[in-house]
Amino acid sequence: MPDAPLRMAAVGLDHRHIYGQAGHMIAAGAELVCYWTEGQPETLPGFKKRFPDVPFQPLDDIFARADIDLILIAAIPADRAALAIQAMEAGKDVMVDKPGCTDMDQLHAIKDCVARTGRIWSVNFSERFEVPSVTKASALVAEGAIGRVAQTVGLGPHRLNRGTRPDWFFDRKQYGGILADIASHQIDQFLHFTGSTDAEITLARAGNYANPDDPGLQDFGQIVLQHGDCHGFIRVDWYTPDALPTWGDGRLTILGTEGTIELRKYVDIAGRPGTDHLFLVNGTKCEHMACRDVGLPYFPALIADIRDRTETAMAQSHAFKVMELALLAQRLAED
Known part of the structure; x- marks a missing residue:
């Protein structure tokens, strides 16, 4: 029998990049089963229009569900690290919109969580x-x-x-x-x-x-x-x-x-x-x-990585290094 589709939830809809994160993963064969967001962000009507059959669920209920493999995060950037850590500690892999975090303390905490849990923390560098x-x-x-x-x-x-x-x-x-x-x-x-x-x-x-x-x-x-x-x-x-x-x-x-x-x-x-x-x-x-019809290999590769515990979509060290360098550049620019 074919593998069951990867099941995912969207957490934090504050940036419209969530549309691409979810849409491309669905096109690659994943299933979006629920969402949570805080308040009523301007992106919520657009999300509901694109994914009308996806229900809201409380955040704790989402993280408690054993049938969810991947959490998509496009919350306010400063809140993304905490949500990612909470998701990974609940046994979920994570795809977060860029920036994956907003300071070095957050990045260190994410690295520690990945090392401790063995979960995938992937940043969707959409460009x-x-x-x-x-x-x-x-x-x-x-x-x-x-x-x-x-x-x-x-x-x-x-x-x-x-x-x-x-x-x-x-x-x-x-x-x-x-x-x-x-x-x-x-x-x-x-x-x-x-x-x-x-x-x-x-x-x-x-x-x-x-x-x-x-x-x-x-x-x-x-x-x-x-x-x-x-x-x-x-x-x-x-x-x-x-x-x-x-x-x-x-x-x-x-x-x-x-x-x-x-x-x-x-x-x-x-x-x-x-x-x-x-x-x-x-x-x-x-x-x-x-090149409009050339494929987008990141999304099916991430599904395979979640299934096989590999790093073909993007090396974990690469995601860490990009954010480390971006945060370092930001700090240097403001010193």
């Missing part, structure tokens, strides 16, 4: 795991299409959408800072594409240059990092202009010793329709690839 063009870029790099990776340049602009943002969005202690939050995506991609297991942060900056009435908001950040002869540059911001037809023109350029790959993940402002545009230039090719 890699939910982007088909990144899947294609990963395959090209692995094939040697651009030689050895020497640098990544990751750009993460976002639209502020002020009217839709809850109070915690403007509270530094609640969201963790722009580098710990948004730039964790680009740190993940640097480590992934360079094959690095660590990095040195050589520059970190964060500031508020356009929103003086919101002193808790950081609307600009940048990081320079290095590991051996691999280099990375990261810029993140909340400056996406209203005329852009999507929330941000996220880009990634991967410089290799024998070529380059550029990703225009969400829009091509040159006019090509749709998302997931990849441009490859090497010794024999100069071409555009449409």
Whole structure:
């Protein structure tokens, strides 16, 4: 008989990333059986629209259920670590929205809990795991299409959408800072594409240059990092202009010793329709690839990891290191 589907619950719906976490896991074969959230976050109607048959349950009841394998968490960032620890101590594996935590004490507590319980703590770095063009870029790099990776340049602009943002969005202690939050995506991609297991942060900056009435908001950040002869540059911001037809023109350029790959993940402002545009230039090719239909292997791999107790979706050490570096960059920017 085929294996029973993995069963999961959503805990904390404060960020709309929960839609992608749940939706992609369902597409990979998992079953969402219940949810809990505190209060009435702005995302709740959208969650109910997408998953109308999923009932609410009290948090303690969810953690007590023996038939739930995985907890999805997209709570207020400062609350995610405590919920993850509670879930793991109840015998559940965890997929948390980024940032997985907001300070080093939380990260240390998560590491201790993983070591003690043997549970999986996975962070859904959606700008890699939910982007088909990144899947294609990963395959090209692995094939040697651009030689050895020497640098990544990751750009993460976002639209502020002020009217839709809850109070915690403007509270530094609640969201963790722009580098710990948004730039964790680009740190993940640097480590992934360079094959690095660590990095040195050589520059970190964060500031508020356009929103003086919101002193808790950081609307600009940048990081320079290095590991051996691999280099990375990261810029993140909340400056996406209203005329852009999507929330941000996220880009990634991967410089290799024998070529380059550029990703225009969400829009091509040159006019090509749709998302997931990849441009490859090497010794024999100069071409555009449409990657919208390339798969998203993280989600089925996580299901397999939960079943087999493996680390094929993402190494546990990688999740820890990304958050460690993001938190270190945030601290350096604020010192």
